[in-house]
Amino acid sequence: MMPLLSRITSASLDEDYEHVAARRALDGRPASDGSKAWTAVVIVAVFGLMAVIAVVQTSRDAAATEEGRQGLIRQIGIARDSLAAKQSTLADLREEQTELTERLADVTDAERREARETLDLSVVSGYAAVKGEGVRVRLDDSPDGSGEGVVRDEDLATLVAGLWEAGAEAVAVNGQRLTSVTGIRTVNAAIHVKTYPLRPPYVVEAIGDTATMQADFAESSSGSTFLGLRNAFGFEFDIRNDDDMTLPGRSMPSLRAASVRVPAPENRGTTQ
């Protein structure tokens, strides 16, 4: 068995030529009758024709293929441009998003600060419930039942003013928290805190420093005025410290006439 390559090489000439030549030799004719045969010429012409057709067809196909390729390249270019534009838009948007995120963080911080401030203000102004140590004052009409011994709004207001002066941070009368718009006044026979009528005995709770409040109260002008009134009219009066008091908050009133005056914005370096 011959290797494939050698076989192909050795049999590269059609064996038929040799067979025919051998038969001719047997018959005594010449090995070849030359190239005068017209069939061979026709065959060669057909070969030439086929070859040219194949070449022409291939080059035509190549032209069409090249055209398609150019079209694709153009499309790629267009798509690439559009992609670049979109990517640049994306980068812009991303930048914007980063900026907005930073601003959101700033705003959130500001909001938290404001909320904190609002809460602090609510504590001070009486719209948030508070707890802490303080003094509890119990005040009642004079036990002798005389008309002068009745506690009037003025007396109660003086007491409260004395407590404020003594450093009270939150005050409630009979569980009614006092705010900046809470008045104490007499309507008919009863003392009203805002619109709530109170009945004696009056319990005034004030949150503040228990170590100093009682002494400060006695030294304050309103406090000493009240103590003078008490001595003059014989009110029942009792003041003592309490380590743990809870004062309720009032619901925030809705403002109708008043509106907030916004101060000119200070430039604090925040993004606008």
Next chain:
Amino acid sequence: MIAALGLLAGIVLGLVLQPDVPLWLEPYLPIAVVAALDAVFGGLRAFLDGIFDDKVFVVSFTSNVVIAAAIVFLGDKLGVGGQLTTAVIVVLGIRIFSNVAAIRRHVFHA
């Protein structure tokens, strides 16, 4: 000499007419041309060997073209057209080279 004129005539005819190849025939034309090239070089070598016979030439040319086209057709149907084409090209290429080498020996008497 006459054969060379025949080749020239075929080429000129093809260039002048530029016939369109039917689409179904298009894949088989190149391989048929290579097979025909093999037959032509075989015939030329036989001629130089002094054993040329036109009948053998016609038969070998026709059968080469038909068989090459048939192999590629069958390969296409079986889904191995590309590989079979390669195989045919390789075998025909080797034959063409070895025939051309024999022709060269005749021409240059080397």
